[in-house]
Amino acid sequence: MDSERGLWMTPPPDASPVPPRFARAGEVLDLLRRSPASSTSDLAAALGVARSTVAERLDILGRHGLVTSGTETSQGRGRPAARWAFNPSAGVTLTGQVGVSGVRVAVTDLAGEVLGSEQLEQDLAAGPDALCDLLQKGFAQALANAGRAGTRVFGIGIGLPGEVEFYGSPGDGGASWSASSFGERLSEVFGCPVFVDRDVNLMALGEREAYWPESRMFLCLKVGTVIACGLVVEGRIVRGAAGRTGEIGHVKVRDSDLPCTCGSTGCLNTVAGGAALAESLGRQGFEAHSARDLAALARSGVVEASQALRRAGRQTGEVVAAMVNLLNPDVITAWGYLVDAGDQFLAGMHEAIYRAALPSAARPLVLEPARLGERAGVRGAALAVIEHTLSPRHVDRLVSGSVPA
Numbered sequence: 445m446d447s448e449r450g451l452w453m454t455p456p457p458d459a460s461p462v463p464p465r466f467a468r469a470g471e472v473l474d475l476l477r478r479s480p481a482s483s484t485s486d487l488a489a490a491l492g493v494a495r496s497t498v499a500e501r502l503d504i505l506g507r508h509g510l511v512t513s514g515t516e517t518s519q520g521r522g523r524p525a526a527r528w529a530f531n532p533s534a535g536v537t538l539t540g541q542v543g544v545s546g547v548r549v550a551v552t553d554l555a556g557e558v559l560g561s562e563q564l565e566q567d568l569a570a571g572p573d574a575l576c577d578l579l580q581k582g583f584a585q586a587l588a589n590a591g592r593a594g595t596r597v598f599g600i601g602i603g604l605p606g607e608v609e610f611y612g613s614p615g616d617g618g619a620s621w622s623a624s625s626f627g628e629r630l631s632e633v634f635g636c637p638v639f640v641d642r643d644v645n646l647m648a649l650g651e652r653e654a655y656w657p658e659s660r661m662f663l664c665l666k667v668g669t670v671i672a673c674g675l676v677v678e679g680r681i682v683r684g685a686a687g688r689t690g691e692i693g694h695v696k697v698r699d700s701d702l703p704c705t706c707g708s709t710g711c712l713n714t715v716a717g718g719a720a721l722a723e724s725l726g727r728q729g730f731e732a733h734s735a736r737d738l739a740a741l742a743r744s745g746v747v748e749a750s751q752a753l754r755r756a757g758r759q760t761g762e763v764v765a766a767m768v769n770l771l772n773p774d775v776i777t778a779w780g781y782l783v784d785a786g787d788q789f790l791a792g793m794h795e796a797i798y799r800a801a802l803p804s805a806a807r808p809l810v811l812e813p814a815r816l817g818e819r820a821g822v823r824g825a826a827l828a829v830i831e832h833t834l835s836p837r838h839v840d841r842l843v844s845g846s847v848p849a
């Protein structure tokens with residue numbers, strides 16, 4: 445496990461030294477990703493090395509298609525200097541956001557821009573092997589539709605929902621869904637590194653990067669069948685000691701002693717999760733079997749559904765208020781069926797947070813529906829892949845031919 449970069453990745457990071465003539469190629473690329481259109485002299489000055497060293501590395505990176513050059517007309521005297529830039533079209537990432545009833549797959553360039561995506565229907569209960577088969581077909585289709593069939597795949601990023609127990613390693617229970625066996629199989633099939641993380645972490649990363657890059661303490665809630673959240677602090681996903689940061693659906697709430705899937709009773713999910721709300725409306729005679737049905741009822745004007753969402757928003761807000769006091773986030777966004785259903789859920793959350801949290805912590809807080817919507821997960825997964833595969837140490841190995849890609 446490489447907890448710095450992905451919850452789980454395969455193959456594990458390679459720490460062996462690279463031949464000296466390839467060393468620092470990754471640093472040159474890293475600089476170009478941050479400050480495009482640099483000259484060889486700019487790069488040499490920034491790295492504190494000779495121009496000839498930078499020129500050699502640029503040549504190596506150019507042969508891998510990772511940089512492009514153009515000349516800029518000189519305004520003064522002297523020769524026009526070549527300007528170098530990172531080429532995000534040098535390859536692609538493949539990403540998948542796995543849900544309980546379907547999978548969204550996407551192809552992105554190396555800047556994380558989504559080039560094409562597909563929605564595939566499959567029940568999560570079909571298991572990891574069926575999911576691997578589906579991803580294999582879906583990725584091939586998405587590559588073809590984006591006109592990028594045959595392009596080098598730098599890595600794969602997959603977000604799995606919290607319903608999947610994938611923290612175990614084979615042999616310690618839940619082995620069929622362990623990230624290690626799942627990731628290894630995908631890595632074998634596609635011949636590239638695979639990153640597996642919780643979907644809420646990747647959604648939070650994607651949403652923050654796209655719309656809230658200045659946020660220092662960012663929370664993204666997923667409010668669907670169950671409730672969970674991802675936490676990004678200073679741009680980094682926080683996972684905690686056992687990868688369980690953000691499992692707010694299992695915080696105990698007042699007035700519930702209902703059994704929860706975690707084995708305990710009285711969790712937030714048992715009263716405010718979409719599955720629980722749908723069940724409750726079903727008992728009142730409405731046609732509601734899922735969080736999606738519940739959202740449809742609320743949108744069609746069923747008062748009981750709207751009231752249930754408002755109440756669920758308040759109950760969730762009470763739990764989040766404790767997080768506001770603990771973490772003092774600047775932005776909280778929420779995504780999922782309970783938010784798609786209209787304003788009631790977020791209005792309820794808002795009420796509870798402002799009533800229960802410390803005013804000085806709650807006042808500057810922004811609480812909004814997530815803007816990237818269903819694309820947040822695939823974009824966040826691409827960013828996680830890119831962060832690793834274009835890191836200086838990985839690029840040095842890539843151009844020296846010691847890692848496949």
Ligand SMILES: [Zn+2]
Nearest residue numbers: 694704706711
């Ligand atoms: Zn629970």
